[in-house]
Amino acid sequence: MSDSVLSIRNLQVSIQSRDGSMNEITRDVSLELKEHEFVSIVGPSGSGKTTLLRAASGLRPPSGGEVIFDQKPINDVPKGLAIVFQEYNKSLFPWLTIGKNVAMGAAEYSNQERAERVEKALIQVGLSGFATRYPWELSGGMQQRAALARAMVSNPRLLMMDEPFASVDALTRNHLEDVVQRLWDSSTFAALMVTHDVGEAVYLSDRVLVLSARPSTVLAEIKIDLARPRSQIETRRTGRFGELVAEVLERVEEAGRASVGIEDTIQK
Amino acid sequence: MIGVKAGPRRGSTIARAGLGWLGLAILATVWQLLGMELHTAVFPTFITSLVAAWHVVTSSTLTTDIIPSLERTAAGFLISAIIGITAGMVIGHYETVRDWTSAVVDFMRSLPTPLLVPIAIVVFGINGRMVVVTIISAAVWPILINTANGTSTIEPTMIDTAKTYGLRGRKLFLKVVLPAASPQIFAGLRVALSVSLAVMVVAEMLGGGSGIGYFIANAQQSFNIGGSYGGVIVLGCLGWIFDTLFLMFERRLLAWQRGTVGGLLDV
Ligand SMILES: Nc1ncnc2c1ncn2[C@@H]1O[C@H](COP(=O)(O)OP(=O)(O)OP(=O)(O)O)[C@@H](O)[C@H]1O
Numbered sequence A: 001m002s003d004s005v006l007s008i009r010n011l012q013v014s015i016q017s018r019d020g021s022m023n024e025i026t027r028d029v030s031l032e033l034k035e036h037e038f039v040s041i042v043g044p045s046g047s048g049k050t051t052l053l054r055a056a057s058g059l060r061p062p063s064g065g066e067v068i069f070d071q072k073p074i075n076d077v078p079k080g081l082a083i084v085f086q087e088y089n090k091s092l093f094p095w096l097t098i099g100k101n102v103a104m105g106a107a108e109y110s111n112q113e114r115a116e117r118v119e120k121a122l123i124q125v126g127l128s129g130f131a132t133r134y135p136w137e138l139s140g141g142m143q144q145r146a147a148l149a150r151a152m153v154s155n156p157r158l159l160m161m162d163e164p165f166a167s168v169d170a171l172t173r174n175h176l177e178d179v180v181q182r183l184w185d186s187s188t189f190a191a192l193m194v195t196h197d198v199g200e201a202v203y204l205s206d207r208v209l210v211l212s213a214r215p216s217t218v219l220a221e222i223k224i225d226l227a228r229p230r231s232q233i234e235t236r237r238t239g240r241f242g243e244l245v246a247e248v249l250e251r252v253e254e255a256g257r258a259s260v261g262i263e264d265t266i267q268k
Numbered sequence B: 001m002i003g004v005k006a007g008p009r010r011g012s013t014i015a016r017a018g019l020g021w022l023g024l025a026i027l028a029t030v031w032q033l034l035g036m037e038l039h040t041a042v043f044p045t046f047i048t049s050l051v052a053a054w055h056v057v058t059s060s061t062l063t064t065d066i067i068p069s070l071e072r073t074a075a076g077f078l079i080s081a082i083i084g085i086t087a088g089m090v091i092g093h094y095e096t097v098r099d100w101t102s103a104v105v106d107f108m109r110s111l112p113t114p115l116l117v118p119i120a121i122v123v124f125g126i127n128g129r130m131v132v133v134t135i136i137s138a139a140v141w142p143i144l145i146n147t148a149n150g151t152s153t154i155e156p157t158m159i160d161t162a163k164t165y166g167l168r169g170r171k172l173f174l175k176v177v178l179p180a181a182s183p184q185i186f187a188g189l190r191v192a193l194s195v196s197l198a199v200m201v202v203a204e205m206l207g208g209g210s211g212i213g214y215f216i217a218n219a220q221q222s223f224n225i226g227g228s229y230g231g232v233i234v235l236g237c238l239g240w241i242f243d244t245l246f247l248m249f250e251r252r253l254l255a256w257q258r259g260t261v262g263g264l265l266d267v
């Protein structure tokens, strides 16, 4: 237990809807994230993945259960935890240049160290030379890399990512996956990524958790035993990769069927 | 890219500024011709009025009326901005505050200014302070309402991001909410600026004791026709100066917005 970075215990989240009724989004999710482990959570759209990450990161209080980060229960976003949001275009501040946006993540350092860290982070994601540009002068993929640089600039112990590549094209997505993989390989942080792309989850992770439809629970956990470092072409060509993707997909399908079942009963 | 575009863009700006002056020149010509045609004391020509305006600014009226009016407008506008932006951000950010205050705000903003001037005179007397308070009572609302709207429509992801980087309380408001809502805030400020000028004149006419509004009202009552038209021209110039300064300020502060969706592509 002591080598666990994050442990989520029986997390439950209900959101009050406009008419005052409570809407159960997450029913019961538990997960242990070990030091330098890469875990993905896949679940159908609208299953409450963003809600789960917000509760797990301290951005919103859970309705039940607890979250322990670094042996301490969290009630606010703790230091050492960085988040990359689903919508990079709403997460980068449009009134700040890329350099200043990235510097937001390193506010606690001295001016000189901050400048060095910002430069290093921008190089790591392949954006050196773009520090003085504004977010809207960059393509979507570049903006998400800037968001990644901002998350990495403070050397986090845990990086949470909410469908980080959902809104970029497939080629850019492959490229960004490798950017993340390289960062993770060359560093010590643990990663918790939420996605609905099964291939992406298998490609990057040590473990994949399958979330059920709302109210969500963990349906299955699949260990990904692919050798590292992985490469888009070589890894995806292996039979094992295909098997794992199929296995996860099967579980996701089950989740989908379960939710159809729920909708049926609601209609009756 | 930007360098290539700068040429035609600047050109069109100059062309448009030129059109603005042309419009003004046409208006002045029409005024002049109409004045010459009517040939009556109650409607002097443009040039006569311009000369009168020149006399107004070069006389002691400058220090006794024009400068006090400038100061009152500036003070009323700036205090409105501080109150309106601060309260607007708080109201917009916290849903509970919004629910509690919306009825009060709706009531207060719909009180007509002419109704408030007599009350202000009773409370503050006939002086500049009364004018400033009256300006605030009218100018604070467009700022407050626009700021609250801008704040409540900030992307939740943006606030989440700020919280992730440890921004809380005053820092959150200053570093994220204020810039994120600044396009709407500036829209409110610009309305408030013209409201400030209009209310300044009305309040001074009704009981300023001094000021350009007081001067115009006085000139009208003592049949100083030239003086009252001159005063109106001076007032127009004051408005133009305030608006120009404001736009310069806005362009500097909102330069980042140029390339974003819905931004002012052509400034
Ligand atoms: N602030 C809120 N108020 C009310 N309902 C909410 C709120 N936030 C989320 N929900 C509801 O919670 C459910 C899950 O939303 P969430 O954004 O967590 O899903 P998601 O799995 O991230 O979806 P996607 O894959 O589309 O990103 C949705 O049905 C949504 O309507």
Ligand SMILES: [Mg+2]
Pocket (backbone or CB within 6 Å): A049, A050, A051, A086, A162, A163
């Ligand atoms: Mg989501």
